[in-house]
Amino acid sequence: MKKRFLSLLVVAFVLFSTQALFAEDTYYEKGDTKFSFTTGVTVPLYLHFWESTSDHEDQWNFFSDTNIYTGGYGAISFEKFYSSKISIGGEFGYSFNYDEGSNLYYNIPLMAKVLYYPIQSVKYDGYLFGDLGITYNHYTDENSDSSQGLLSPYISMGIGGTYYFNENWGLGMETGVTFIPQISIYDDTADDNGTFATIPIMLKVSYRN
Amino acid sequence: MKRLNKYAILGLLALSSTVAFISCDSDATSGIYSQMYNATDSQSYTIVQMTGDPNKGFVLALESDGIYKITKNSSDVSTPTQTLLVKGYITNDDDDIYRITAIYSSNGTDLYYILNGSDADDDPVLYRVDDVDSSTIDPDLASDPTASGATAITNEIGVNVTPRGFTDNGYLYGSYNGTSDDDNDNAQFALVSMDNAITSSNTIDWTSDGTIIDLNDNYGLSSVIPVLSTTNASSETITGDSDPYSTNTPLVVSVANISRGDSDKYYYDYYVFDGNLKQLVHYATEYQYDVASVVETTDSTASDSTAPDPRLIGIFTNGYLLSMKTSSNTINKSPIDDDYDYTAGNRKAMLLIDDDDSSYNLIMMNEYDYIYYYSFDGAYTTDGDDFDIDNISSGWADDISSSDEISGIIKTDTTGGYLVSTSNYGFYTIDIDDPNSDSSSNGSSTEGFDY
Numbered sequence: 001m002k003k004r005f006l007s008l009l010v011v012a013f014v015l016f017s018t019q020a021l022f023a024e025d026t027y028y029e030k031g032d033t034k035f036s037f038t039t040g041v042t043v044p045l046y047l048h049f050w051e052s053t054s055d056h057e058d059q060w061n062f063f064s065d066t067n068i069y070t071g072g073y074g075a076i077s078f079e080k081f082y083s084s085k086i087s088i089g090g091e092f093g094y095s096f097n098y099d100e101g102s103n104l105y106y107n108i109p110l111m112a113k114v115l116y117y118p119i120q121s122v123k124y125d126g127y128l129f130g131d132l133g134i135t136y137n138h139y140t141d142e143n144s145d146s147s148q149g150l151l152s153p154y155i156s157m158g159i160g161g162t163y164y165f166n167e168n169w170g171l172g173m174e175t176g177v178t179f180i181p182q183i184s185i186y187d188d189t190a191d192d193n194g195t196f197a198t199i200p201i202m203l204k205v206s207y208r209n
Numbered sequence: 210m211k212r213l214n215k216y217a218i219l220g221l222l223a224l225s226s227t228v229a230f231i232s233c234d235s236d237a238t239s240g241i242y243s244q245m246y247n248a249t250d251s252q253s254y255t256i257v258q259m260t261g262d263p264n265k266g267f268v269l270a271l272e273s274d275g276i277y278k279i280t281k282n283s284s285d286v287s288t289p290t291q292t293l294l295v296k297g298y299i300t301n302d303d304d305d306i307y308r309i310t311a312i313y314s315s316n317g318t319d320l321y322y323i324l325n326g327s328d329a330d331d332d333p334v335l336y337r338v339d340d341v342d343s344s345t346i347d348p349d350l351a352s353d354p355t356a357s358g359a360t361a362i363t364n365e366i367g368v369n370v371t372p373r374g375f376t377d378n379g380y381l382y383g384s385y386n387g388t389s390d391d392d393n394d395n396a397q398f399a400l401v402s403m404d405n406a407i408t409s410s411n412t413i414d415w416t417s418d419g420t421i422i423d424l425n426d427n428y429g430l431s432s433v434i435p436v437l438s439t440t441n442a443s444s445e446t447i448t449g450d451s452d453p454y455s456t457n458t459p460l461v462v463s464v465a466n467i468s469r470g471d472s473d474k475y476y477y478d479y480y481v482f483d484g485n486l487k488q489l490v491h492y493a494t495e496y497q498y499d500v501a502s503v504v505e506t507t508d509s510t511a512s513d514s515t516a517p518d519p520r521l522i523g524i525f526t527n528g529y530l531l532s533m534k535t536s537s538n539t540i541n542k543s544p545i546d547d548d549y550d551y552t553a554g555n556r557k558a559m560l561l562i563d564d565d566d567s568s569y570n571l572i573m574m575n576e577y578d579y580i581y582y583y584s585f586d587g588a589y590t591t592d593g594d595d596f597d598i599d600n601i602s603s604g605w606a607d608d609i610s611s612s613d614e615i616s617g618i619i620k621t622d623t624t625g626g627y628l629v630s631t632s633n634y635g636f637y638t639i640d641i642d643d644p645n646s647d648s649s650s651n652g653s654s655t656e657g658f659d660y
Contacts, residue, residue, distance in 0.1 A: 047242060068245060099245050139241040150241060182242050192240020 026084040027120040033209050034087065038075045038174065040202030042095055044068040045177060049194040066196075068105070071097030073200055079115055089113045091131060097198075107180065109135035109154040124163050124170075131156035135180060155179040162206050174202040268320055270312040276322060313375035313403065321381075321403060323372055333372055335381075335413075370399050370415055376435040376460070379403045381413075384430040385421050398422040398430060398462060400486075420486060424464055424478070431477065434461040434503050434523075459483055459521060461533075463500045479540060481521065481533055490533055492540040498525040501559035503533075506566050506587075522587065522596060524561045524571060532589075532596035541595060545571065545583055560618045569598075572618065 047066040048059070061067075075093025082088055091113055096106040111133025119126030135154040158176015165171070181195045270276045310333060312322040320338040372383040385399035401419025415421060424430075462480040479500065481490035503523035521533040529542045562570045571583040585601040 047245065049242065066245075103244070105241070105245055137241050139244050148241060182240055184240065189240050192243035194240070194242045196242060196245070 027122060027125065028081045028084050028087075028117060030081055030083055032081040032087075034079045034081075034089075034206055035208075036077045036079075036204050036206040038073070038077065038091075038093070038202045038204045040073055040174075040200060042071045042073050042097065042178070042198040042200050044070065044097065045197040045199050047194060047196050049192065051191045051193065067100045068196075069098050069100070071095060071105075071198075073202065075109075077113065079113060085117045085120070087113075087115045087117070089115070091133075095135075095198075103140055105137070105139045107135040107137045107154075109133055111135075111154055111156070119161070122164065122167070124161060126159070126161040128159055129157065129174075129176070131178075137180065137182070150182070150184065152180055152182050155181075156200070158200070160202075160204065162204065164206075164208075168207055168209060170206045170208070172204045172206060174204050175200060268312060268314045270309040270322060276309065276312065276320070311372065311374035311381075313379065313381075315379055315403075321375065323374075335372075370413075371430075373430055373433070375403070376433055378435050380435075381419075382430075382433050383415075385415060398424050398433075398464075398480075422482070422486060422488075424462070424480060431463045431465045432499050434463070434500055459489065459505065460486075461500055461503050461521065461523065479533075490538050490540065492533075492538065494540065498527040498529070500524070500531070501526045502561040504561050504563040504569070506563055520589065522561070522563075522569070524559050526559060528559075528573065530587075530596070530598065543596075543598075545585060545598060545601060 044063060044066045046060050046062045047068065048061070073093060073095040075091050077089060077091035079087040079089030089112070091109070091111050093109050094106065095109065096104060098104055109131075111131040113129060113131050115127045115129045117125050117127045131154065133154045134151055136149055137152055138149040156176060156178040158174060160172055160174035160176075162170040162172030176199070178198045178200055179195055180197070182193050184190050184193055268276060310323045312320070314320045321335060323333050323335050370383040370385050372381060375381055380400050380402055382398065382400045385397040399415045399419055399421050401413055401415055413419070460482040462482070464478045464480065465476070477494055477499065479490065479492045479494065480488060483489050501524050503521050506520050506522055523531045523533065525531060525542065528544065530545050531540050531542045533540050560572045562572075564570060567588055568584070568586050571585075573581045573583075581603065583601060583603045585598045587596055587598045589596050
């Protein structure tokens with residue numbers, strides 16, 4: 001079901017993009033800005049450890065096999081157009097997931113964004129985006145009363161589209177995939193390095209100016 | 210201003226990339242993802258005990274989910290089937306949950322189990338089911354256990370005794386506190402044959418029907434591990450006529466002791482008794498680990514064949530090998546693998562199997578996800594004091610679903626073992642001689658406990 005949904009989104013976006021490539025009109029201009037508020041769910045895609053240890057094997061675990069439940073995400077973002085189709089900005093957010101042991105995992109990402117708008121008009125726009133940043137991860141193990149945090153890279157990419165009710169305010173959707181690699185340089189935790197990936201499905205309220 | 214914005218954004222990009230790649234670990238104890246990956250609801254399905262002759266079928270209890278009987282198809286030992294005895298939470302009319310604390314079956318057809326009351330002050334009750342194969346037990350044991358096919362043996366099992374469980378060879382044991390309310394009197398270990406318990410009239414007189422063993426000033430009995438013969442484990446399972454306390458079945462008792470040293474720290478003492486309940490070894494230790502599994506072995510250096518020196522080797526739950534020399538009242542410990550971090554993760558079950566008195570297999574199971582095995586040769590040194598191991602091989606047991614929560618283990622014979630995983634209700638067998646072969650693991654979430 002998730003794969004079908006994603007496939008439909010990609011196909012729809014490619015169709016719109018193809019149409020847009022032959023369109024000369026653009027709505028955005030260099031210097032335009034956009035503020036957005038984003039909220040939605042994050043579906044665990046996979047958890048992959050890079051090394052086998054006594055606690056885990058080097059293998060891929062997808063969706064429910066990650067032992068992590070679907071979580072939530074909220075963020076504010078800003079972007080500024082540096083051409084009619086490309087904008088650069090930043091995003092600050094908060095994401096959380098509970099695992100099957102009711103332990104809370106959350107991360108607070110701060111990232112730079114690059115967006116490409118092949119589709120744009122007064123009423124709607126469509127875009128590809130890529131995010132790169134850092135995130136503070138935190139996990140609390142309720143069973144052992146232990147908790148810890150670490151910084152790690154944050155990489156996200158995907159597609160989105162927004163419908164505008166008027167010249168400024170719009171409501172859109174966004175999805176893609178987010179990768180959070182755990183890269184520890186310390187010997188005693190390096191064996192636990194791995195990647196946690198999620199599929200964000202977001203609602204986005206935007207104000208453009 | 211535009212130039213400033215441009216460089217600020219580019220700077221943020223560069224900073225993010227650089228800092229992110231190096232990463233900063235604020236607490237270098239264990240990886241976050243490792244914790245996340247291991248985190249499952251370990252409280253829901255805890256195997257209390259598995260018992261019975263595995264060749265005829267055995268019974269297991271899940272702490273909060275009921276009692277099950279597993280039988281094997283005669284034509285294919287790798288595809289067990291299950292007979293449901295009791296399913297669901299065991300509750301009374303007030304929805305108080307009763308916990309199954311111990312279960313015992315000598316042959317897979319009779320069954321004893323202890324239910325603890327919902328209140329900590331309630332006396333536990335011992336129940337018996339005479340023939341589980343033809344039983345018409347109501348799967349809902351909820352409101353009235355005695356009306357559901359089980360017979361209440363006694364409702365006073367807890368008088369002066371906190372029952373702890375059954376040994377594999379048919380004894381009910383617990384910690385005995387005499388007639389005093391003083392916790393320190395809880396130092397005594399009580400043992401009673403199930404044969405005696407059955408003939409008692411609605412109560413167990415531990416002092417006359419059973420045996421009370423003074424364990425010095427210790428209290429807080431942790432576990433009792435009867436050591437089965439290494440040559441024929443399945444036939445060693447009690448048949449009713451056999452004497453479970455032959456000299457070939459030494460009894461290992463571990464006791465948690467908080468009466469000495471730091472009051473908030475647990476110490477474990479280890480006792481070994483022979484077939485006549487004569488104490489062979491008492492070893493006081495600071496190890497905070499239980500004895501997971503013990504096998505009996507022979508000492509080729511024993512000088513007097515008419516009075517063999519009982520030798521046991523075992524495994525602590527932290528993965529250390531222990532060798533118990535009964536004549537000198539000592540327990541030595543050593544890691545099997547110096548490079549292995551035995552303290553990582555929680556070892557829910559460990560099974561040590563003696564192949565032929567010189568080669569051994571150890572299967573360790575993490576609390577959540579993994580099965581790891583060791584094979585090694587072992588022998589006592591010529592002076593008989595130390596137990597040296599050599600030719601170690603190790604690895605993962607393949608084909609066990611990583612998402613399964615592994616909760617229990619039972620030995621079938623000297624060359625095989627059952628592993629049980631409850632999170633996906635899968636049931637696995639493993640060939641200890643070739644634990645990571647593709648054909649050795651026959652688990653499936655659709656077999657076994659597929660309910």
